[in-house]
Amino acid sequence: MNRTYELMFIVRPDMVEEDLDKLISTLETAVSSTGGTVKSVERMGKRRLAYTVRRFHDGMYVLLTVEGSGGLIHELERRLRVTEPVLKFLTVRIDEEQKRLEKIKKIREARKKTSAAPAAPAEGGETAAVTA
Amino acid sequence: MAEETRATTAPPESGGAPAEGHSQRPGPRGPRPGGGPGGPREGGRKYFRRKKVCKFCVEKIESINYKDVRLLAQFVAESGKIVPRRLTGVCTPHQRRLSSAIKQARNIALLPFAGRIN
Numbered sequence: 001m002n003r004t005y006e007l008m009f010i011v012r013p014d015m016v017e018e019d020l021d022k023l024i025s026t027l028e029t030a031v032s033s034t035g036g037t038v039k040s041v042e043r044m045g046k047r048r049l050a051y052t053v054r055r056f057h058d059g060m061y062v063l064l065t066v067e068g069s070g071g072l073i074h075e076l077e078r079r080l081r082v083t084e085p086v087l088k089f090l091t092v093r094i095d096e097e098q099k100r101l102e103k104i105k106k107i108r109e110a111r112k113k114t115s116a117a118p119a120a121p122a123e124g125g126e127t128a129a130v131t132a
Numbered sequence: 133m134a135e136e137t138r139a140t141t142a143p144p145e146s147g148g149a150p151a152e153g154h155s156q157r158p159g160p161r162g163p164r165p166g167g168g169p170g171g172p173r174e175g176g177r178k179y180f181r182r183k184k185v186c187k188f189c190v191e192k193i194e195s196i197n198y199k200d201v202r203l204l205a206q207f208v209a210e211s212g213k214i215v216p217r218r219l220t221g222v223c224t225p226h227q228r229r230l231s232s233a234i235k236q237a238r239n240i241a242l243l244p245f246a247g248r249i250n
Contacts, residue, residue: 007201008240009173050244059241063199092198104194 004039004098005066005073008081009089010059013046022058023083027064027076034075036068053087065094184221188230196229198236204243208234212246 011020028038044061053059066072073091080089096099151155187206188196198204207215207230214234217227237243 010241051241051247053241088240090198090236092236096197101194104185105202 001069002036002067003069003093004095005068006092006094007064007066007073007076007089008092009062010049010053010087011062012054012056012085012087013058013060015060015085019085020062023085024062024064027079028076030079031066031068031072034068034072036066036072039065039067041065056087059087068074140216155207169224186223186226188226189223196226196233198233198240198242200233201237201242204230206232212244 005016011023013052017020024041028041032040040063042061042063046060050057066076077089077091079085157160187193193203196203207220209215214231222230234243238245
């Protein structure tokens with residue numbers, strides 16, 4: 001059962017760049033060893049936190065997009081919880097949302113085509129009935 | 133942004149709703165003195181209230197994502213509260229997505245639980 005997840009986590013602002021690289025690479029190896037794939041890694045840089053977390057006002061945000069099963073997420077979250085410099089993390093499942101967006105996009109494009117070419121009478125009649 | 137929505141939408145609501153409730157209570161429970169339903173209330177309105185529309189429906193914003201802080205911040209009051217639908221005019225399905233996105237953003241410290249970002 002392959003699903004797509006977004007894993008966002010915050011590390012402390014005074015963390016050294018190499019340590020962060022190491023942390024990310026260990027997470028990546030954990031993903032590949034559990035049978036998942038890392039789709040993208042995005043460093044969003046240092047940002048001001050909306051509230052203080054462990055007496056920190058800023059944090060380095062990292063966004064990880066991962067494809068895999070629920071067990072993989074369980075393992076990743078366990079690792080993040082154990083890792084000391086990680087202040088906070090959030091996992092969101094995004095594949096269903098992506099599917100929904102694609103569907104809407106397709107519908108919109110189809111509608112654009114029908115309005116651009118009114119030659120097809122059957123389809124035009126259908127859309128008219130729907131809108132009415 | 134939150135200040136703007138509050139300033140434009142909050143005063144008519146807070147001024148109108150409680151006053152109506154009070155004026156009706158002491159009156160007789162029988163037939164309404166005004167006649168038709170809602171008739172006198174419409175006539176007594178001194179200003180024109182613009183019809184609120186759902187921002188997400190009008191601008192065709194499909195994805196309400198927790199990472200889009202600038203969008204979400206428009207629907208969060210200064211106190212950090214989610215602004216209710218009746219003030220912002222967001223439709224029910226979009227408000228549902230919006231509130232869950234705001235809650236996710238709060239969890240990852242992108243939006244405050246209470247108070248302004250300082």
